[in-house]
Amino acid sequence: MTGNDSRLLTPTAPFYRAVGGEADIFRAAARRGSPVLLKGPTGCGKTRFVEAMAHELGRELITVAGHEDMTSADLVGRFLLKGGETVWVDGPLTRAVRTGAVCYLDEIVEARQDTTVVIHPLADHRRELPIDRLGATLPAAPGFQLVVSYNPGYQSILKNLKESTRQRFVAITLDFPPADIETEVLIHEAGIDPSVAASLVAVGNAIRGLDRSALNEVASTRMLILAGGLVAEGLELRHAIQSAVVEVLSDDPDVIRGLGELVDALLPRR
Incomplete structure (x- = not known):
């Protein structure tokens, strides 16, 4: 140049x-x-x-x-x-x-x-x-x-x-984008595969659909990008979601446990 x-x-x-x-x-x-x-x-x-x-x-x-x-x-x-x-x-x-x-x-x-x-x-x-x-x-x-x-x-x-x-x-x-656009954002911002991005978006949308009485906030696009970034660095998807999403959303052990069970039900079986 x-x-x-x-x-x-x-x-x-x-x-x-x-x-x-x-x-x-x-x-x-x-x-x-x-x-x-x-x-x-x-x-x-x-x-x-x-x-x-x-x-x-x-x-x-x-x-x-x-x-x-x-x-x-x-x-x-x-x-x-x-x-x-x-x-x-x-x-x-x-x-x-x-x-x-x-x-x-x-x-x-x-x-x-x-x-x-x-x-x-x-x-x-x-x-x-x-x-x-x-x-x-x-x-x-x-x-x-x-x-x-x-x-x-x-x-x-x-x-x-x-x-x-x-x-x-x-x-x-403004609101959280539709699933296809949010998936595209995660692929670009976190540098992850489409399948991983789609799984993260599915988790985010499921959490957003929960009763808000136990949560002050829901899983944001920003959180999903952070989780994707951890996956891009080699962390297992479930652990990345636990660290960047579940543990951030609440300090209540019961809420954390419930969110974890939801995530487990949504992630692809290995």
């Missing part, structure tokens, strides 16, 4: 298989500068979807993981001491606004509601970010895209998006 080979400069596109019209909706929203709200269960591919769309659009992606201690300063920026001087340091949201990047706020409802209010002027017709500590208002650069996500089946009623926030967004609901 020569020093001018574009493959050295262009990162590989993130692997994502669209299930419905989610990519078309995102593209249309991006052309209009409309913010996007992604809803869906943990591990269903929300982050990978944003990565793939940002790559397709040719924009930098800045990701922020929401948490209960997040403040508006964590997003916007703050003054810090450097070399004996007080200097302003942009937060990730401000960097995205300045550069026209895609800013992805993952699990946004985990942050305090007074923190999420800071995105309101960015998420409506104004497309601007007030920076109170600088006494300035920063207009969004062309290409800036705001994307937020949350899991409506997981967060409690005390942790939900305010209506005044929700109504500023175009919403896209």
Whole structure:
């Protein structure tokens, strides 16, 4: 390869298989500068979807993981001491606004509601970010895209998006993909045989169909990829599922035993 080979400069596109019209909706929203709200269960591919769309659009992606201690300063920026001087340091949201990047706020409802209010002027017709500590208002650069996500089946009623926030967004609901697409994802991401991928998908779908009263979460695509990765490293399939799925879903011995029996019933007999 020569020093001018574009493959050295262009990162590989993130692997994502669209299930419905989610990519078309995102593209249309991006052309209009409309913010996007992604809803869906943990591990269903929300982050990978944003990565793939940002790559397709040719924009930098800045990701922020929401948490209960997040403040508006964590997003916007703050003054810090450097070399004996007080200097302003942009937060990730401000960097995205300045550069026209895609800013992805993952699990946004985990942050305090007074923190999420800071995105309101960015998420409506104004497309601007007030920076109170600088006494300035920063207009969004062309290409800036705001994307937020949350899991409506997981967060409690005390942790939900305010209506005044929700109504500023175009919403896209994502879910675990159909079996054929999820199998393709596992083959690609974990580097496993189709038969192994199909077995993992069968286990995942069976667990998703169980009574949720004993489980806070179900087997996600992310978990199945992790299990597949262990198989690719030489671990036996049953042991990989036990480690990457069953033991992760619960600490209750009875639940673990029940999940293990389900897995045993589903796996091909040797």
